[in-house]
Amino acid sequence: MPAISFQSVCKTYAASRGAKSPATPLKALDDVSFDIEEGEFFGLLGPNGAGKTTLISVLAGLSRATSGRVLVHGSDVQADYAKARRLLGVVPQELVFDPFFNVREALRIQSGYFGIKNNDAWIDELLESLGLADKANANMRQLSGGMKRRVLVAQALVHKPPVIVLDEPTAGVDVELRQTLWQFVAKLNKQGHTVLLTTHYLEEAEALCSRIAMLRTGQVLALASTSELLRSASSNVLRFKIDGELPPALATEARVTGRIVQLPAHGALEIERYLAAVREAGLKVEDVEIRKADLEDVFLEVMATEKGKKWQMAI
Structure with a gap:
């Protein structure tokens, strides 16, 4: 059974009513279908506006697909949303935090959302692994952007989800955080956790991901192992x-x-x-x-594919 299964997922946004001229609906996702196997480190790449965050929002239950299905370990994210969400740990792009609590309190509250009591041992391990041990009693408002990003990662992992979703986790953060984060996430992946990563740092995707899907305008243009993509460079x-x-x-x-x-x-x-x-x-x-050629060269070649066509690997 796949860890994640996207089955003919489409998402269409209605045209704005306030527009001065007639506008056509926006198709953010166009028949997206692929599976991510249990234990994979999977990369989802594409330019801004490709549909990556929309797809993750559908996966996380934050947005409802216009058509199609998304399953997490066999649980439908709409029909069986409670079970599906327990299986997911999502790190969003945006820095979202509660300004009234310190770091440890925020993680305890997050544990409570999943009905987990006496979670301090795992919280301590998360704080240590993510370089937050000395910030455990600091108020969230006092943290730098990079530290807040670390707390978001800890919140996503506090209930030990089997599937970890990282949406641009290292955007705008320092090299130290990137190295600390990837060491920890790679360790979790080796322990059997499935990881879905979106990033604009293609060297990260090349180093970490065993398989990659590339999106443009809501369509999957390329889907293959990282090694196959690199070998296919022209x-x-x-x-x-x-x-x-x-x-x-x-x-x-x-x-x-x-x-x-x-x-x-x-x-x-x-x-x-x-x-x-x-x-x-x-x-x-x-x-x-x-x-x-590296993954960035392949990515640019794929994105240059004529609109409406899928990229063909020259293997």
Whole structure:
């Protein structure tokens, strides 16, 4: 039995009544179907507005699907919502906290929502594992954004759910928190917990996730193991640094981050063509290297797929 099963899930929002001109309904999810197996570390990737958070909201029971079903260990999130929600621990994107309690009190109250008494031993372990032990008696209002994010993770795990859902858990937080969080979550995954992760940090998804689904405009464009996605990349990547602007002919093909330029490299002749064009433009090339395509390269290739078509892996 899958840990999570999305079965032909659609979500449509009605057009705004206040719009000056007629507007068509927004289809946030369009026939989304895939299973996440028990014990998987699964990545859900896509650009802003792809439907990732909407899908998680449907999973968590915060939003009702227009059609289709979502099951958590066989329990329907609508028909059997109480059981389904006990099986889930969800870390939302937004920083949501109660300003009237300290950290330990917030975790005790969260335990009470699930009918769990005398949970202090597990709460202590969570506080220690997430670097919150010295903040246990601090009021939530006194915490930094990163510390509040840690408390959200602890709240999601306080009832020891078999399925952990992390919606952009490391957005805007420091490197220390990211490392602490991933060490702890990876430990839970090894113990058998299923993890569903959405993130814009694709290096995290590549390092952590065994399988990945990529969404765009509410549709699943790619669904495969991380290793299969990486093997399917159509080219290697030429990477170098320059001072100045690329020639227009190269700029349309390149991914530029500050001084760093990255171009798809299908062969030696193409690499020489790129470098010759840069030299002819009077630019000095530094730190030239050729690397294998990473998940970010695959992601950009998938997102460039013609609208209405699914990406085909070239394996």
